[in-house]
Amino acid sequence: MIQPKHFFPFDVNTREAVRIQKDLTQQVSFSFPFHPQEIHCLAGVDVSYLKKNLACAVIVAFSYPELQVIEAVHSIKKVQFPYIPGLLSFREGPVVASSFQLLKSIPQIFFFDGQGIAHPRGVGLATHMGILYNIVSIGVAKSLLVGQYVEPRSRKGEYSWIFYHDQIIGAALRSRKEVKPIFVSPGHRIDLQNSIEWTLKVTGKYRIPEPTRIAHLYADKIKRNEVEFREYQ
């Protein structure tokens, strides 16, 4: 299984959380460790809520390029941290960590529902988890947290940079024609250009890339107790 460098920090307050992020931001890497040809397994991570403070983290692993589901795991856990823009990982990180313990596959790229480095301190959920597990991660958010961008052209695949403090931190990517863009930024061990390219490679006819979209659908099944207990592979 994929082991974290250390256990996810818990019982931290806002000040400590910010301190941790400022420390983590210096550990981000942008060098992709794989040859495009050797990518055969990807994953999508999504967190939803069964009740006000009862979260469910889903991780779905896919074969690439077929994008067939190889494995799907989930864990349910009470969240102990409030939702504060910029500190999402301290709220959802613990549940995601629980799901990681159940994952047997070893995805080479993880897509997260949230920001990568397009964050006030450069450490969004994707980046934080990426560093903690030393995995390749990409942040794919449905809305912007920080920065400014000009509307990208309407064709699928078009994108514009997201600027923050005169720095390019991500891209507003048109994942589907005529539809609101998604906000892509490197999580860890990957650069922006590759983040955009890989996101497009796993994007079909929907605005949300398949990994994250399917993970979200699994969460819906769980809410309706329609979880399939079939063992994958």
Added chain:
DNA sequence: GCGACAG
């Protein structure tokens, strides 16, 4: 002080 603000 005011407004912004991932999921």
Added chain:
DNA sequence: ATCTTGTCGC
């Protein structure tokens, strides 16, 4: 994130 059906439009 979540509460929620049909409906307008490319």
